[in-house]
Amino acid sequence: MVLVVVERDGDGTLTEDSAEVLAAARDLAESLGVPVGAVAVGEPGELPDDLVKRGVGRLHLLAHELLTDGSPACLGEALAGLVADLRPAAVLAPSTDRSTEAMAWAAAELGMPLATACTEIRPGDDGPWEVTRERAGGVLLEDAALTAPIRLCTLRPGSPSPSETAAADEMTVHVVVPELRASVPRARLVERRERAAGMTLTTAPVVVAGGRGVGSSEGYAVLEELAGLVGGAVGCSRVATNNGWRPHADQVGLTGTRISPDLYVACGISGATQHWVGCMNARSILAVNTDPEAPMVTRATWAVIGDVHEVLPAVVDEIRRRSGR
Amino acid sequence: MDVLVCVKRVPAVGAEILLTADGTAIDTRHLGFTIGPHEECAVEEAVRIAERTGGSAGVLTVGPPETEEQLRYALSMGADHAVRVDTPETDPDPEATAAAVTGALGELPPYDLVLFGEASADAGHAQVGFRVACALRRPVVGGVKGIDLDGDRVLLRRESPEGVEVHEAPLPAVAAVLEGLNLPRYPTIKGRLRAKKAPIRVLDGPGATGGLRTLRLRHRPEARARTVVLGHGAAAAPAVVDVLAELGIVP
Ligand SMILES: Cc1cc2nc3c(=O)[nH]c(=O)nc-3n(C[C@H](O)[C@H](O)[C@H](O)COP(=O)(O)OP(=O)(O)OC[C@H]3O[C@@H](n4cnc5c(N)ncnc54)[C@H](O)[C@@H]3O)c2cc1C
Ligand SMILES: Nc1ncnc2c1ncn2[C@@H]1O[C@H](COP(=O)(O)O)[C@@H](O)[C@H]1O
Numbered sequence: 001m002v003l004v005v006v007e008r009d010g011d012g013t014l015t016e017d018s019a020e021v022l023a024a025a026r027d028l029a030e031s032l033g034v035p036v037g038a039v040a041v042g043e044p045g046e047l048p049d050d051l052v053k054r055g056v057g058r059l060h061l062l063a064h065e066l067l068t069d070g071s072p073a074c075l076g077e078a079l080a081g082l083v084a085d086l087r088p089a090a091v092l093a094p095s096t097d098r099s100t101e102a103m104a105w106a107a108a109e110l111g112m113p114l115a116t117a118c119t120e121i122r123p124g125d126d127g128p129w130e131v132t133r134e135r136a137g138g139v140l141l142e143d144a145a146l147t148a149p150i151r152l153c154t155l156r157p158g159s160p161s162p163s164e165t166a167a168a169d170e171m172t173v174h175v176v177v178p179e180l181r182a183s184v185p186r187a188r189l190v191e192r193r194e195r196a197a198g199m200t201l202t203t204a205p206v207v208v209a210g211g212r213g214v215g216s217s218e219g220y221a222v223l224e225e226l227a228g229l230v231g232g233a234v235g236c237s238r239v240a241t242n243n244g245w246r247p248h249a250d251q252v253g254l255t256g257t258r259i260s261p262d263l264y265v266a267c268g269i270s271g272a273t274q275h276w277v278g279c280m281n282a283r284s285i286l287a288v289n290t291d292p293e294a295p296m297v298t299r300a301t302w303a304v305i306g307d308v309h310e311v312l313p314a315v316v317d318e319i320r321r322r323s324g325r
Numbered sequence: 326m327d328v329l330v331c332v333k334r335v336p337a338v339g340a341e342i343l344l345t346a347d348g349t350a351i352d353t354r355h356l357g358f359t360i361g362p363h364e365e366c367a368v369e370e371a372v373r374i375a376e377r378t379g380g381s382a383g384v385l386t387v388g389p390p391e392t393e394e395q396l397r398y399a400l401s402m403g404a405d406h407a408v409r410v411d412t413p414e415t416d417p418d419p420e421a422t423a424a425a426v427t428g429a430l431g432e433l434p435p436y437d438l439v440l441f442g443e444a445s446a447d448a449g450h451a452q453v454g455f456r457v458a459c460a461l462r463r464p465v466v467g468g469v470k471g472i473d474l475d476g477d478r479v480l481l482r483r484e485s486p487e488g489v490e491v492h493e494a495p496l497p498a499v500a501a502v503l504e505g506l507n508l509p510r511y512p513t514i515k516g517r518l519r520a521k522k523a524p525i526r527v528l529d530g531p532g533a534t535g536g537l538r539t540l541r542l543r544h545r546p547e548a549r550a551r552t553v554v555l556g557h558g559a560a561a562a563p564a565v566v567d568v569l570a571e572l573g574i575v576p
Contacts, residue, residue: 071465071492073458076459097467104459105458105465116449116452117449117451135448135542136448139338141542142541143543145537148536184462185462185463185494186494187481188492188494190492190493230569262574263572295341301553302552304555305557311558311559311561314560322566322576
């Protein structure tokens, strides 16, 4: 069996990432000649029907209060128990924080390796499997040999193209109440606050970001103004955060936020790899930079060569002039 | 309270990354080295906790002698003591790293809190902290962006897809932290001088290897069209707004 850890949204529907992992699992299971099973936490809801359509005939539902109130380590412990029982050929999970943490704990418990952030899995006949994984959020790709009786992998989104699948004949649901050892001290969720509504860096259609070239925290006023005019959010590079010009929540990049807006406006940002992995999925990029050779400029869709503080005020004026505001 | 932070030596790569001829590693001949931003925040937090509680902040790395440069950097930020677990590899498999850290924690005096980065800056396996917590049967929370001490327990704040969560863990505990936890200080000259002379304790590594072996590193294929230069300076503004209008971003 190829076992897939699936996650659900707040309203109980399968997440997009989980659907992609299921598609990848189906391809893998087909090449191995084994079935696909799924594991999820909580009540069945619509999940069994949804999974049948996706060719999954077996669902393991983990039921324990600690799986909703505990930390991902509890899920890891429960998962390790199930995997030890089922002995699947592979366990695939989306590379979200929650699943990655659970898989890491499960791998440790099982005494097995774990390949995180995989973009491809190539099963070997008898020997090790080969995986391609993203290193440092995609700064580089790594081909690695994975040697284990059960191959544990988390998958980055955007890998396979979900193909048409035949529905499974039937669905068997197993409710599993994991034994979470009482002797293990655990972290417990004690408070949950919903995020304030409003535009965030990840949801904004346009992000206007500034780096060292903006020069000071006051220098961001014109970026704020432009973002306001185009209905966007302001972002920044790590230099801006380190200098205390902007809060870390604004940082785009490997250790900041990864974004995929329609337009990314990069002002005075050189385009270091750790920044680039945060914005490379933007539909288009406009770079404003004094240096025509800056990597951000040579990789952008459009560029303006010049000083941020000359170019942006002129752009703001031009937008206002055209819209008569 | 005594806090230990695990840090990893990684190459400080810029905009272009060169690989070695055999393609298995980054060519570091012309590069400096650093610790990851998550770990820098972990060191800062440990130093603050030690200052606040009158405890100590230790740093630990797993690797060959040259990784002591990163331990000294952490010492210059205010860490009190440093430990290196000797292994020949600079980028060990995460199972091997976790085994080395776990082994060392068995030999060292006990710590109330052990901090990791959520993911190392080069390999980014995002698992060493969880493996160590599992081996030691310690409570662990990842993605931590806020740490509050409250007697014999610790409150750990993290973000989730739904919002902000606070987890409570009894001490001793483990946390994997994220950049943004705090704004790390720059080392002072005095700190640097102190760090230069500080002794570093060296422990033998377990010599374990794991089941994940790097075969080769590759650049990701890039498919971007050539950049269209819209103009120079303020004179480019009309061309910029034409593009914005074309994209439907401005009327
Ligand atoms: C492990 C690790 C993780 C990291 N994670 C991140 C991350 O998440 N996000 C991130 O951003 N960085 C990250 N970094 C840092 C990254 O390597 C770069 O140092 C950083 O992105 C550089 O920021 P910058 O482009 O603003 O500054 P610089 O690289 O100094 O570039 C400034 C640019 O501004 C241009 N410029 C200067 N003056 C002007 C002007 N007046 N008008 C227009 N242009 C001007 C210059 O030509 C230059 O291109 C990380 C580094 C490491 C080692
Ligand atoms: N060689 C190492 N020595 C000490 N700590 C390490 C080492 N490698 C990883 N770590 C710690 O484990 C965290 C997660 O690493 P990783 O699982 O490789 O992403 C890092 O942020 C460090 O805190």
